[in-house]
Amino acid sequence: MAGSGAIQMRDSDEVVLRVESLVMEFPAGRNQVVHAVSDVSFDVCRGETLGIVGESGCGKSTTARALVQLPRPTSGTVTLDPGADGQVELTGIEGEALRSVRPRVQMIFQDPISSLNPRRRVRDIIGEGLIIWQDQHPDVDVDARVDEVLRAVGLDPVVAASRRPHEFSGGQCQRISIARALAIDPEILICDEPVSALDVSVQAQILNILEEMKERFGLTLVFISHDLSVVRNVSDRVVVMYLGKVCEIGNSDSLFSEPAHPYTRVLLASAPEPSTVVDASEVAIGDEVPSPINPPSGCRFRTRCPRVTELCASAEPVMRKMGPDHFVACHFPGSP
Amino acid sequence: MDTPPQVDPAEQFGVVVARRLGFGFWIAAAWIIIIVTAAALAPWLPIADPNETGVGGRMDGPGWSNWFGTDSNGRDMFARTIWGARVSLIVGFFSVLLGICVGGTLGMIAGYFRGIVDRIISFSVFVLLAYPGLVLALLIVGLAGQTLPIVAMTLGIVAIAPIARLSRATTLAYSEREFVAAARVLGATDRRIMVRELLPNVLIPMGALTLLGMAITIVAEGGLAFLGLSVEEGFSWGKMIVLGSSPRTLREGPWVAMFPIGAMFVTVLALNFAGDRLREYFDVRELGIGAA
Amino acid sequence: MATPLLSVTDLQVGFATERGLLRAVDGVSFDLAEGQTLGIVGESGSGKSVTAKTLMNLLPSYARVEGSVMFDGRDVRAMAAERERHFWGVEMTMVFQDPMTSLNPVKKVGEQIAESLRVHLKRSRREARDDAGDLLQQVGIPEPKKRLTQYPHELSGGLRQRVVIAMALACSPRLLIADEPTTALDVTVQKHILDLLDELREERGMAMILITHDLGVVKGRADQIMVMYAGRTMEQADTATLFSEMRHPYTEALLETIPRVDMASHSRLVPIPGSPPDAVDLGQGCPFAERCRYCSASCLIDQPSLEQHRQGHACACHAPVGTDAGAAAHAANHETGVTPAGLDMGTFATAVGEKT
Ligand SMILES: Nc1ncnc2c1ncn2[C@@H]1O[C@H](COP(=O)(O)OP(=O)(O)OP(=O)(O)O)[C@@H](O)[C@H]1O
Ligand SMILES: Nc1ncnc2c1ncn2[C@@H]1O[C@H](COP(=O)(O)OP(=O)(O)O)[C@@H](O)[C@H]1O
Ligand code: SF4
Ligand code: SF4
Ligand SMILES: [Mg+2]
Ligand SMILES: [Mg+2]
Numbered sequence: 010m011a012g013s014g015a016i017q018m019r020d021s022d023e024v025v026l027r028v029e030s031l032v033m034e035f036p037a038g039r040n041q042v043v044h045a046v047s048d049v050s051f052d053v054c055r056g057e058t059l060g061i062v063g064e065s066g067c068g069k070s071t072t073a074r075a076l077v078q079l080p081r082p083t084s085g086t087v088t089l090d091p092g093a094d095g096q097v098e099l100t101g102i103e104g105e106a107l108r109s110v111r112p113r114v115q116m117i118f119q120d121p122i123s124s125l126n127p128r129r130r131v132r133d134i135i136g137e138g139l140i141i142w143q144d145q146h147p148d149v150d151v152d153a154r155v156d157e158v159l160r161a162v163g164l165d166p167v168v169a170a171s172r173r174p175h176e177f178s179g180g181q182c183q184r185i186s187i188a189r190a191l192a193i194d195p196e197i198l199i200c201d202e203p204v205s206a207l208d209v210s211v212q213a214q215i216l217n218i219l220e221e222m223k224e225r226f227g228l229t230l231v232f233i234s235h236d237l238s239v240v241r242n243v244s245d246r247v248v249v250m251y252l253g254k255v256c257e258i259g260n261s262d263s264l265f266s267e268p269a270h271p272y273t274r275v276l277l278a279s280a281p282e283p284s285t286v287v288d289a290s291e292v293a294i295g296d297e298v299p300s301p302i303n304p305p306s307g308c309r310f311r312t313r314c315p316r317v318t319e320l321c322a323s324a325e326p327v328m329r330k331m332g333p334d335h336f337v338a339c340h341f342p343g344s345p
Numbered sequence: 346m347d348t349p350p351q352v353d354p355a356e357q358f359g360v361v362v363a364r365r366l367g368f369g370f371w372i373a374a375a376w377i378i379i380i381v382t383a384a385a386l387a388p389w390l391p392i393a394d395p396n397e398t399g400v401g402g403r404m405d406g407p408g409w410s411n412w413f414g415t416d417s418n419g420r421d422m423f424a425r426t427i428w429g430a431r432v433s434l435i436v437g438f439f440s441v442l443l444g445i446c447v448g449g450t451l452g453m454i455a456g457y458f459r460g461i462v463d464r465i466i467s468f469s470v471f472v473l474l475a476y477p478g479l480v481l482a483l484l485i486v487g488l489a490g491q492t493l494p495i496v497a498m499t500l501g502i503v504a505i506a507p508i509a510r511l512s513r514a515t516t517l518a519y520s521e522r523e524f525v526a527a528a529r530v531l532g533a534t535d536r537r538i539m540v541r542e543l544l545p546n547v548l549i550p551m552g553a554l555t556l557l558g559m560a561i562t563i564v565a566e567g568g569l570a571f572l573g574l575s576v577e578e579g580f581s582w583g584k585m586i587v588l589g590s591s592p593r594t595l596r597e598g599p600w601v602a603m604f605p606i607g608a609m610f611v612t613v614l615a616l617n618f619a620g621d622r623l624r625e626y627f628d629v630r631e632l633g634i635g636a637a
Numbered sequence: 638m639a640t641p642l643l644s645v646t647d648l649q650v651g652f653a654t655e656r657g658l659l660r661a662v663d664g665v666s667f668d669l670a671e672g673q674t675l676g677i678v679g680e681s682g683s684g685k686s687v688t689a690k691t692l693m694n695l696l697p698s699y700a701r702v703e704g705s706v707m708f709d710g711r712d713v714r715a716m717a718a719e720r721e722r723h724f725w726g727v728e729m730t731m732v733f734q735d736p737m738t739s740l741n742p743v744k745k746v747g748e749q750i751a752e753s754l755r756v757h758l759k760r761s762r763r764e765a766r767d768d769a770g771d772l773l774q775q776v777g778i779p780e781p782k783k784r785l786t787q788y789p790h791e792l793s794g795g796l797r798q799r800v801v802i803a804m805a806l807a808c809s810p811r812l813l814i815a816d817e818p819t820t821a822l823d824v825t826v827q828k829h830i831l832d833l834l835d836e837l838r839e840e841r842g843m844a845m846i847l848i849t850h851d852l853g854v855v856k857g858r859a860d861q862i863m864v865m866y867a868g869r870t871m872e873q874a875d876t877a878t879l880f881s882e883m884r885h886p887y888t889e890a891l892l893e894t895i896p897r898v899d900m901a902s903h904s905r906l907v908p909i910p911g912s913p914p915d916a917v918d919l920g921q922g923c924p925f926a927e928r929c930r931y932c933s934a935s936c937l938i939d940q941p942s943l944e945q946h947r948q949g950h951a952c953a954c955h956a957p958v959g960t961d962a963g964a965a966a967h968a969a970n971h972e973t974g975v976t977p978a979g980l981d982m983g984t985f986a987t988a989v990g991e992k993t
Contacts, residue, residue, distance in 0.1 A: 064823040111532035124523035128545035138531040208681045213894040213908035242896035261902045279828035281853035284898045296795030
């Protein structure tokens with residue numbers, strides 16, 4: 010699955026984030042290279058939630074971090090407001106220029122404990138962004154803003170603000186992370202598996218808060234998860250990734266009602282309560298994702314694909330159109 | 346999900362400290378406080394002048410008039426032990442302070458920026474470590490003179506390398522944490538991240554190390570004293586031990602060496618113990634299972 | 638049902654903590670027949686793992702245990718006291734959430750399996766090695782010969798869990814307890830592992846206890862389900878009944894809180910408001926009262942007992958879902974907008990701007 014090609018890209022004024030041919034490679038010793046993300050392209054429109062789903066190790070977090078230039082991708086571009094006058098190519102700027110646009114794109118991480126500094130109090134953690142940018146916005150009342158976002162995520166400022174992270178549960182820590190990101194009023198919020206470490210009941214609370222915050226603060230979300238049902242719940246558009254490549258991308262309704270890529274179908278059939286649009290027999294072969302150091306030739310999913318043929322090994326499938334807003338990178342897409 | 350039990354928010358910080366640090370820690374801390382206070386207040390304490398000869402007889406054993414006895418010049422050993430603490434503690438404290446300021450900063454810079462900066466600093470530290478500390482100290486003190494600042498600085502330089510190593514390792518570990526990434530995404534500058542996010546975390550093991558490091562430098566200063574390289578003016582425990590260790594003195598008045606040895610031993614033990622407990626305690630807190 | 642393989646009656650487990658007695662398990666009873674699967678479901682901290690660890694005799698020594706645990710007519714707790722070594726690991730075994738808790742990171746996979754075979758089944762070195770290969774084959778590990786010589790960290794999470802299962806199965810146990818065996822794994826791998834456990838259970842006629850916090854996981858796999866909360870059994874029934882005639886508000890809440898792939902995008906999830914109670918200080922009344930939308934005044938003072946309203950379906954609630962009492966309590970709370978426990982009913986309706 011090689012989701013090479015770019016026909017999935019939209020040409021709209023509404024696009025606020027465009028990622029083109031993103032490649033991220035890490036050195037792995039002995040002259041080897043980890044191909045964590047290979048030629049990934051997608052875009053996100055204003056007010057939209059883009060879901061990214063895939064098994065662990067398929068490059069979701071790497072993609073998310075590349076969006077905020079942590080670290081800078083090996084190649085490819087990440088552009089804010091493409092085509093507009095104020096277009097900013099994040100991959101083309103550095104230093105102070107990059108730092109000054111950082112507040113526009115914020116991020117929430119998977120591990121609620123590790124994403125908060127154990128030595129700082131909640132008020133300082135959430136106010137950090139405001140204090141950093143206070144020179145530019147001298148009229149912002151930091152304390153009032155901290156109270157406001159704390160209340161927005163359902164925590165009582167009186168009780169919470171003076172405590173340290175270890176006094177909170179995982180779900181509460183995740184709320185604090187959300188509050189920190191929202192305090193500086195970002196346009197885009199990237200959520201890297203924000204609910205994966207949480208209990209099911211807490212998961213629903215956090216998902217609801219994210220939806221609420223999206224409305225209230227006019228956010229555009231990039232939401233990453235390995236859980237299809239969670240992604241389905243929050244997303245307008247979904248990217249399915251496997252081993253550093255995009256398999257399928259499309260409007261959420263169309264992608265989930267007519268999944269075209271064998272891997273998407275495998276994911277749907279493996280859910281604890283499998284989707285009815287796929288057959289229970291459509292499961293992946295084996296448990297093991299091949300190493301990203303030596304990804305399979307041709308289609309990267311071929312070693313586990315129930316539909317694999319010889320063509321899949323020799324030619325990398327190119328992104329093709331399945332519907333108005335539904336694209337897939339497979340030689341034999343659609344239902345079997 | 347097996348999550349560690351949550352710490353009860355009502356738990357008062359003080360309560361937790363008292364419980365986890367343990368009785369032994371407080372005894373050690375009490376000793377350190379007593380010895381530091383006594384050393385600091387030595388000039389005002391109602392004790393004999395440590396340099397005044399003939400306060401008692403020569404080589405009087407411990408007794409009511411001279412608690413720790415007197416030395417061959419008839420100087421009061423109790424007063425001398427307290428005054429000796431002054432030099433030993435000053436050397437211990439300031440050398441570790443220097444080590445932490447320089448080594449800690451270098452380590453943090455190496456651990457945070459990595460890459461070429463890390464390689465240069467790590468290599469220098471490696472060279473410094475490979476060079477025998479004692480030889481280095483001999484060289485500096487021998488060349489620069491045997492004054493208190495020089496001795497403290499010398500031991501401080503020797504302390505830089507191990508402290509830099511610890512600081513670098515701790516910084517590396519914390520830099521991986523997602524709160525550092527979060528701070529960068531917020532737009533924090535490198536300096537701000539190092540000061541606000543990393544320093545408070547690195548300081549904890551450093552604080553424990555201050556105590557352990559003081560213990561080591563106090564002993565090291567004793568080592569210098571044996572080579573005749575401790576402070577020329579005044580005296581430290583180390584120098585007192587040397588003075589009391591001539592075969593004749595040992596035979597006729599073992600207390601002359603014993604009391605400074607005992608004071609040094611107990612102090613070093615207390616510093617070690619307190620430092621160790623403190624480190625353990627903060628490690629545990631770190632994991633969020635402090636009250637478990 | 639003839640005599641069940643495992644029969645647990647009124648199990649109570651407490652831990653003495655500084656703040657008082659923590660009742661981790663409080664009055665749990667169930668029977669499990671050979672070849673059957675029991676699913677235990679509940680949020681974090683509801684006492685699932687403690688129940689499992691009690692059966693496995695893995696509790697710390699300061700735990701206070703009461704109640705009876707009978708395995709095939711033998712008193713398990715008495716065996717624990719007599720340090721009966723060849724019971725755990727042989728007749729009853731357990732698979733944990735994190736495979737690394739059961740694997741030695743510095744020993745080759747093959748050696749580890751062979752060792753347990755040698756200890757428990759007194760196999761010779763050679764036999765043990767051959768059997769280890771067979772076992773890996775049985776749990777669906779490709780190239781078992783190669784895997785035997787690898788270290789745990791060289792395997793993916795799914796393969797590691799398979800190795801642990803292979804070790805658990807080495808002595809042909811009659812009961813396998815799987816405590817969230819797939820929570821740390823990807824969906825595709827989760828499905829494989831759960832299917833594998835199911836197959837093995839069927840083949841060997843083993844009984845199985847499957848612990849999870851996701852009702853969806855046990856839905857198609859367990860014969861019976863026990864829903865736990867705050868150490869107590871809230872509802873207990875065979876799986877079909879539980880899903881068709883769900884009675885406990887907590888079970889309903891657990892089900893509503895999970896998104897499903899067949900739900901439309903942005904469907905509103907109904908979170909369970911608040912968090913589980915402090916097991917040290919449960920007070921009187923129903924432990925779920927603060928979070929329950931069916932709560933009525935009596936729930937705050939009177940702890941509901943687990944009652945069978947018909948054969949094979951028990952529930953501990955004053956106003957069960959689907960009964961008149963439940964409907965009345967819900968309507969009354971809806972009316973006043975707040976439950977007697979002080980929960981704002983708005984949390985259920987408008988937690989998120991009206992989603993479609
Ligand atoms: N050794 C122990 N000492 C004190 N309390 C304990 C101990 N083990 C468990 N508990 C407490 O017992 C309660 C039940 O814990 P248990 O591990 O059974 O939960 P669980 O249902 O398995 O949750 P999870 O889904 O997180 O695994 C919790 O309140 C827990 O903190
Ligand atoms: N800093 C790094 N150095 C080397 N390899 C890395 C690094 N970060 C990620 N990888 C590798 O890149 C691949 C994708 O990782 P990641 O994006 O974290 O996956 P996901 O978030 O989808 O689980 C994995 O094989 C991972 O091991
Ligand atoms: S059919 Fe071929 S191209 Fe399509 S996913 Fe399978 S292996 Fe890849
Ligand atoms: S209705 Fe009452 S008894 Fe039943 S679960 Fe709710 S609070 Fe408990
Ligand atoms: Mg990830
Ligand atoms: Mg558990």
